[in-house]
Amino acid sequence: MMPEIQMDQVSMRYRANSNEVLALQQVSLTIGKGEFVSLLGPSGCGKTTLLRIMADLLEPTGGTVTVAGKTAKEARLAQKYGIVFQSPVLYDWRKVKANIAMPLELMGLKKAEREKKAMELLELVGLQAFKDKYPWQLSGGMQQRVAIARALAMEPEILLMDEPFSALDEFSRERLNEELLSIWSAVRNTVVFVTHSIPEAIFLSDRVFVLSPHPGRLSAVVEIDLPRPRTKEMRNSPEFFRLIGRIRDSFEGV
Template structure:
């Protein structure tokens, strides 16, 4: 685990989230409490509709909890957002087709009024990090889906965020591309060293990537288990066929209340 001491990065205490709808309220999350250490890679795992993305958005200060408290880097989630402590990668890369790859990566720095020379230097550095240094002058539509997501990761890292929030970034990819990008993501994380919160509905993906897995059960979303992943690092593709890997998958599957299917 890539954790610096025992310093906590994200703490959620008894967080509840209700959405107002036309005919009443929907209880999306109920009294969720969790803590994530600085430098830790954790996954939020659960079936569709269990509140994983809602939980991520609460951490990012994109939503406000109905009840409970969210603390980030020792302060409020709002203060962390204003201090640019977050980088966010969504399910879709959300790249601008009319901007070259390098310009897409540099966009957050441009919005922060960073000079062109410096933001291009940083963009080139990040494209090297994600293995796309030869593609800076291409357009997003000229890249594969997996390459586009690597561009999105580079863009999220451009502001040197303390925390990287990832909402099912590889869910649209085929299995082979997804597994390869899992490995590439861990290589990037090993170099950058930030805290990563990764949303997924794949047990195998959560086990492969994480130091710790938070298992959510739906209707309403509740934290049903916290599972430490003791697999050694660096993680390798060979680990996917080891008994310990399958044992962890089986153990996590057993944590879902009522046997809900992923």
């Protein structure tokens, strides 16, 4: 598997009032092209900071980041990323189809091309019937599906997801985990998914990068050898519970 993202000895320090805080300490990892990986750890361990460094939204105070042979900044300018945030960032005054088409509009694509692509993405996320609804008329889970579709509009090589389902109830979250894998199996881009849920990380991922509590360090890399496609029955399998125990044991200082 060809490397897509490489981080070498990445550290992040920042000032809080008069104190210097070490958020990340010498994190090194490699993510393969087309791989689905999760960054897992407790609150405050630096998961989101690490994701933002990958996306060139933050500059690390130490170490290097390479994305498909480019710097993180070069990759961002080349529009290699799609980003889905914890809360869906949608425009309430634009209907669902128009929200999804917005990146294509900014690119200058003709209206017919934009609408065709938006409808393809709506079909991918199962929301064709809601194309003329406004975001406030949708459930939280449906809004996140719109946000995922919009992030995929530019056909990014890398999809970065920052705890996109954390605000949902457990039933909705598990259903959207299954839907996300269905979308990923059709697109097959590289996905980096931030979560603090061990079962969610196991269900979704090829590998799980476990970060230790503050300061964030790479505590373990756990291979998830469950077969694909993943099914909800796997959540109750002995192997699934074995992986939960293995990841729990890997946390440092817990």
